[in-house]
Amino acid sequence: MITRFRQVEMRLMGPLTAIPIVLATVVLVTIAALPFVSAVLSEWIRDAVPAGLQHAVAVTLGTVGFVAVLALNPIYAIWLERKVAAHVQDRLGPMRVGWHGLLQSFADGVKLLFKEDLVPKDADRVLFRLAPMVAIAGAFAAFVVIPWGVRADGAVLAVSNLNIGVLYFIAITSIGALSVLMAGWGSNNKYALYGGMRAAAQMVSYEIPTAILVLVVVAQVGSLSLPEIVAAQAGGFLGISNWLVFQLFPLNLIAFVLFFICGLAETNRTPFDIPEAESELVAGFHTEYSGMRFAFFFLAEYGNMLLISMLAALLFLGGWVGPVGSNPLLLFAKAFGLVVVQMWLRWTLPRLRVDQLMAVCWKYVIPISFFLLVVVAVLKSIL
Amino acid sequence: MSSPRLPGSTGFDGAPTVTLYDEDLPPDNSYAFSPDELEEDEMILNMGPQHPSTHGVLRIELKTDGEIIKDSRPHIGYLHRNFEKHAENIDYQGVIPFTDRMDYVGSMGNSLAYALTVEKLLGITVGERVACIRIITAELQRIASHLLAMGTYGMDIGAFTPFLLCFQQRERVLDLFEWLCGARLLYNYNWVGGVSHDLPDGWTDRCGRFLDEFVPVLDEVDRLLSHNKIFIRRTGDVGIIPPEMARDYALSGPNLRGSGISWDLRRDDPYLGYEDYDFDVITGTGAHGPIGSCWDRYFVRVREMYESVRIVRQALERLPAEGDVRENVPRFIRPSAGEAYCRSEAPRGELGFYIVADQKKPIPYRVKGRSPCFVAMGLFHEITRGEMIADIIAIIGSLDIVLGEIDR
Amino acid sequence: MTGAGIIERLAARLALGDGAFEADAEAADPWIRLPGERLLEAAKFLKSDPELDFDTLHCLSGVDWPKADPPAIEVVYHLFSLTRKHWIVLKVRVPRSGGRLPTLEGVWKAANWHERETWDLFGVRFEGHSDHRRILLPADWPGHPLLRDWEWPDTWHKIPVKPGRQMHERAETGQMSGVGPFD
Numbered sequence: 001m002i003t004r005f006r007q008v009e010m011r012l013m014g015p016l017t018a019i020p021i022v023l024a025t026v027v028l029v030t031i032a033a034l035p036f037v038s039a040v041l042s043e044w045i046r047d048a049v050p051a052g053l054q055h056a057v058a059v060t061l062g063t064v065g066f067v068a069v070l071a072l073n074p075i076y077a078i079w080l081e082r083k084v085a086a087h088v089q090d091r092l093g094p095m096r097v098g099w100h101g102l103l104q105s106f107a108d109g110v111k112l113l114f115k116e117d118l119v120p121k122d123a124d125r126v127l128f129r130l131a132p133m134v135a136i137a138g139a140f141a142a143f144v145v146i147p148w149g150v151r152a153d154g155a156v157l158a159v160s161n162l163n164i165g166v167l168y169f170i171a172i173t174s175i176g177a178l179s180v181l182m183a184g185w186g187s188n189n190k191y192a193l194y195g196g197m198r199a200a201a202q203m204v205s206y207e208i209p210t211a212i213l214v215l216v217v218v219a220q221v222g223s224l225s226l227p228e229i230v231a232a233q234a235g236g237f238l239g240i241s242n243w244l245v246f247q248l249f250p251l252n253l254i255a256f257v258l259f260f261i262c263g264l265a266e267t268n269r270t271p272f273d274i275p276e277a278e279s280e281l282v283a284g285f286h287t288e289y290s291g292m293r294f295a296f297f298f299l300a301e302y303g304n305m306l307l308i309s310m311l312a313a314l315l316f317l318g319g320w321v322g323p324v325g326s327n328p329l330l331l332f333a334k335a336f337g338l339v340v341v342q343m344w345l346r347w348t349l350p351r352l353r354v355d356q357l358m359a360v361c362w363k364y365v366i367p368i369s370f371f372l373l374v375v376v377a378v379l380k381s382i383l
Numbered sequence: 384m385s386s387p388r389l390p391g392s393t394g395f396d397g398a399p400t401v402t403l404y405d406e407d408l409p410p411d412n413s414y415a416f417s418p419d420e421l422e423e424d425e426m427i428l429n430m431g432p433q434h435p436s437t438h439g440v441l442r443i444e445l446k447t448d449g450e451i452i453k454d455s456r457p458h459i460g461y462l463h464r465n466f467e468k469h470a471e472n473i474d475y476q477g478v479i480p481f482t483d484r485m486d487y488v489g490s491m492g493n494s495l496a497y498a499l500t501v502e503k504l505l506g507i508t509v510g511e512r513v514a515c516i517r518i519i520t521a522e523l524q525r526i527a528s529h530l531l532a533m534g535t536y537g538m539d540i541g542a543f544t545p546f547l548l549c550f551q552q553r554e555r556v557l558d559l560f561e562w563l564c565g566a567r568l569l570y571n572y573n574w575v576g577g578v579s580h581d582l583p584d585g586w587t588d589r590c591g592r593f594l595d596e597f598v599p600v601l602d603e604v605d606r607l608l609s610h611n612k613i614f615i616r617r618t619g620d621v622g623i624i625p626p627e628m629a630r631d632y633a634l635s636g637p638n639l640r641g642s643g644i645s646w647d648l649r650r651d652d653p654y655l656g657y658e659d660y661d662f663d664v665i666t667g668t669g670a671h672g673p674i675g676s677c678w679d680r681y682f683v684r685v686r687e688m689y690e691s692v693r694i695v696r697q698a699l700e701r702l703p704a705e706g707d708v709r710e711n712v713p714r715f716i717r718p719s720a721g722e723a724y725c726r727s728e729a730p731r732g733e734l735g736f737y738i739v740a741d742q743k744k745p746i747p748y749r750v751k752g753r754s755p756c757f758v759a760m761g762l763f764h765e766i767t768r769g770e771m772i773a774d775i776i777a778i779i780g781s782l783d784i785v786l787g788e789i790d791r
Numbered sequence: 792m793t794g795a796g797i798i799e800r801l802a803a804r805l806a807l808g809d810g811a812f813e814a815d816a817e818a819a820d821p822w823i824r825l826p827g828e829r830l831l832e833a834a835k836f837l838k839s840d841p842e843l844d845f846d847t848l849h850c851l852s853g854v855d856w857p858k859a860d861p862p863a864i865e866v867v868y869h870l871f872s873l874t875r876k877h878w879i880v881l882k883v884r885v886p887r888s889g890g891r892l893p894t895l896e897g898v899w900k901a902a903n904w905h906e907r908e909t910w911d912l913f914g915v916r917f918e919g920h921s922d923h924r925r926i927l928l929p930a931d932w933p934g935h936p937l938l939r940d941w942e943w944p945d946t947w948h949k950i951p952v953k954p955g956r957q958m959h960e961r962a963e964t965g966q967m968s969g970v971g972p973f974d
Contacts, residue, residue: 351541751852761904
């Protein structure tokens with residue numbers, strides 16, 4: 001007889017999978033190299049640009065580079081997701097457009113650009129059009145405080161190195177819930193409304209444990225600034241023993257796993273993808289969207305995936321410090337590792353029901369997070 | 384909420400996909416619930432006919448309070464072709480392709496039931512080889528059909544991967560059928576008194592090889608999906624059909640067995656010599672919640688595939704080497720006046736045909752198809768009351784309906 | 792129990808005289824034809840009697856007999872007992888237009904959709920039915936198409952619905968329809 005509660009068995013990806021993933025890593029590493037380019041550029045700006053214009057030029061170039069990264073990320077993340085899905089499912093995935101389908105996402109992007117922009121007759125036109133913009137603004141704005149590394153002279157590679165970066169992050173990601181609610185209400189479609197309501201409830205609920213778990217980290221490090229949190233994790237055996245996830249074993253490990261679960265829920269990924277549950281709500285809050293507006297929601301989703309993975313890497317996995325010293329590439333490697341885990345989960349697990357999702361949050365995740373916070377705080381004051 | 388119309392198109396009048404758009408289309412009176420009768424916080428939600436998870440063009444009208452279903456009414460008939468009317472106008476053999484189109488993912492079972500009924504009407508018996516071939520094809524069709532049910536059920540619950548793994552295996556069954564009779568979905572294979580084509584050379588070997596390779600894959604998909612904790616939580620306690628209700632609604636097939644009633648035509652009212660085969664009748668055990676849950680029905684299907692594999696293996700062994708598969712096929716079918724009702728265990732339950740013959744004509748006077756899905760859909764409103772919207776999908780999937788058979 | 796035994800028991804219980812019903816116990820599927828007003832009583836007895844225990848209404852069909860005397864629609868109930876494993880076929884004749892029967896929904900719930908279908912395709916009314924609407928056809932479809940003298944409308948809401956006559960004509964003249972094995 002088959003045992004009743006067997007653990008979820010994940011299919012080991014076949015050896016073929018290694019090829020596209022290595023390839024993806026190469027591409028993404030190229031993206032990650034942009035901070036270095038900006039570092040070179042900043043030297044150039046200092047030498048060649050008149051003093052009065054230096055700030056303006058730096059901001060312009062920084063913004064362009066930043067947006068380029070964020071716009072390129074989803075394109076390759078979508079390609080990577082399709083490849084991961086395909087190999088989990090014993091097929092090949094996109095193979096025709098470009099080598100191993102590398103240009104497939106560009107082709108899809110062009111297609112989406114040329115699609116007709118439809119607004120339903122009875123939709124709330126303002127909200128309907130605003131919602132994708134708010135979604136993408138929320139996802140991109142959170143990247144502002146994500147530090148990508150430190151230069152040798154101690155300068156932090158970030159658009160804005162806020163000393164309350166974590167607080168800003170928690171505040172700005174809430175905008176995502178607003179956009180989903182706007183889309184759901186503005187579409188004037190019952191399915192979209194259901195999706196919007198579910199998403200709002202889900203995001204609001206899971207923000208609580210996210211914030212608590214961030215506090216667990218803050219309580220140990222004693223700072224709200226992300227570069228300082230990373231700096232506290234540097235050094236140690238092989239450069240990894242000081243990572244927060246290995247401290248106070250197993251408290252921080254539990255905190256990391258819970259944080260990752262909350263991240264999945266906040267980004268509406270399987271098994272928490274009930275707002276856009278395809279088999280129930282058609283497409284949830286973006287049922288009525290097409291063309292570029294739809295693509296904006298997609299960009300926001302993949303932006304959020306990267307965002308939550310980067311934050312998890314920064315808070316628990318030592319950010320850009322590791323065995324090879326301090327390097328922004330390390331942060332990207334860790335973040336994309338977590339992104340691949342998210343994809344892996346998506347193509348393995350079924351979807352929870354909305355009440356079960358809430359039960360997971362309120363009955364398990366929040367109490368455990370509180371417990372962790374209290375224990376960590378007590379231990380911190382004793383030790 | 385304003386007066387309900389199709390989802391998302393509150394401003395639409397008429398049927399825009401119809402070429403000759405009728406300005407004077409009368410008000411849509413096909414709603415069972417009226418917006419005026421709604422209580423506070425209630426809403427009418429129209430699910431389908433175009434919806435990813437209604438397994439065809441099924442429309443369900445839901446009266447909801449938030450996520451909770453207060454009441455539901457299925458609306459069927461979008462695929463209605465009235466094959467029974469057609470059948471009154473064509474000869475007996477000509478009805479077989481129409482029966483193929485009833486349960487279009489289990490065509491072998493349909494034509495088998497029809498052929499058995501006409502044979503009963505005529506008093507024909509088929510040879511041992513034909514019976515073996517019919518059992519092999521019927522059981523392979525059951526495997527294919529249950530694979531589809533299993534895969535799509537996983538997709539309904541949100542797991543996409545089992546779907547493709549199941550379809551790969553289903554594809555191999557279809558390849559076997561294609562080799563056998565040239566068609567992959569609608570076979571016209573079971574004729575009155577025989578089958579259309581004999582097994583090609585090497586077919587039995589390839590069939591045996593398929594069975595050997597299929598079982599490990601089925602094991603794997605079973606491990607991946609059936610015992611997943613989320614899957615169990617989603618299906619173990621929803622859509623309960625107690626045994627009394629199952630009897631009252633005359634459910635059949637895996638849906639009936641899922642409610643714990645051990646009833647299988649192949650064992651209890653055998654045809655084609657099923658009594659000589661060694662297999663178990665799988666019933667729901669209530670392993671994860673009350674007996675008769677969605678999980679029970681789903682798991683009965685999974686276990687039945689193993690039993691089908693056993694039956695096919697035995698049939699391949701005892702298949703007589705010689706025999707003309709068209710030996711008993713009548714040149715003309717002109718039964719004397721009379722009637723016959725015969726049923727067989729199709730993948731989705733007991734598919735019965737009621738045929739009335741009149742005055743030695745070559746065309747049947749009346750053909751009625753008793754479709755198991757039609758019957759199963761009849762209790763839908765009972766088991767959805769008080770469940771949630773996501774459970775609607777789980778319940779539809781667990782009943783394993785095919786709209787071609789409901790609407791006929 | 793054999794067909795003859797079931798028929799005998801039912802007739803005895805309902806106190807039906809020899810002329811009040813027809814039956815054929817020797818047919819492949821033993822059947823009994825009752826007057827419509829005794830249907831409900833018979834159904835309740837067949838369900839509740841422990842010897843008979845007909846717990847499922849397996850199938851419910853209509854058959855149109857315009858050339859019978861008098862012209863009638865026959866409603867055929869196939870009853871089966873899962874516990875006793877025996878069959879009986881109940882037949883009831885109603886007039887071709889305005890035929891009425893009591894609903895058996897209260898005895899077997901499965902009757903609900905079957906009766907709706909019979910109303911939809913044959914125009915037989917079932918009194919006391921809880922949801923007496925058309926089921927397969929649109930609510931404003933003209934007529935009941937399984938009646939043998941039913942005529943296709945040319946259009947339905949300006950949509951042309953009438954099929955070509957080819958198939959029907961070929962069948963009328965006795966030609967094979969091109970899908971059989973020997974065509």
